[in-house]
C-alpha cells in the first residue's frame with residue numbers, strides 16, 4: 124500500500140490484497156466521519172471489485188481517496204485492471220449473470236451499496252469508480 128496526495132493506492136494481485144484494500148477503505152471512511160454502516164458498505168463494495176480483478180484480470184490496483192469538499196464528505200474508490208474487459212456491461216450488472224459459475228451478485232450488489240457507481244470497460248482497461256457522499 125502506498126500513499127497518494129488524497130489517500131492510498133493498493134496493488135491487487137492476491138487474496139491478501141483484498142483484505143488490505145478492504146481495510147484501507149474502511150479506515151479512510153471512518154477517518155472522514157462516516158458511520159459504521161457506511162464503512163461496511165464501502166468495505167464490502169471494495170472487496171467485491173478487488174475479487175473480480177483477481178478472478179477476471181489477474182492483477183490491478185485500487186485508489187482510495189478523500190474527495191470531500193466544503194459541503195460533503197466524500198470517499199471515492201477507483202478499481203482498475205488491464206484485463207480482457209467486461210464483454211457485456213448490461214448483463215454483468217444483472218443479478219445472477221456470471222461467466223464463472225458464480226452468484227453474479229458482485230457488480231449489481233456493489234452498485235446498490237454505493238452512492239455513485241460508474242464503469243468503463245474495454246479490452247485492456249476496466250475502471251470502476253464508486254463513492255459514498257455524506258453532507259457535513
Ligand SMILES: Nc1ncnc2c1ncn2[C@@H]1O[C@H](COP(=O)(O)OP(=O)(O)OP(=O)(O)O)[C@@H](O)[C@H]1O
Nearest residue numbers: 175179208209215221222223225226227228229230
Ligand atoms: N474486472 C473484470 N474484468 C472482466 N470481467 C469482469 C470483471 N468484473 C466482472 N466481470 C464480468 O462480470 C460478471 C459479473 O460479475 P459479478 O462480480 O457481478 O459476478 P461474479 O464475479 O460472476 O460472481 P460473484 O461476484 O457473485 O461471485 C463476471 O462473471 C465477469 O464475466
Ligand SMILES: [Mg+2]
Nearest residue numbers: 171175229230
Ligand atoms: Mg464477482
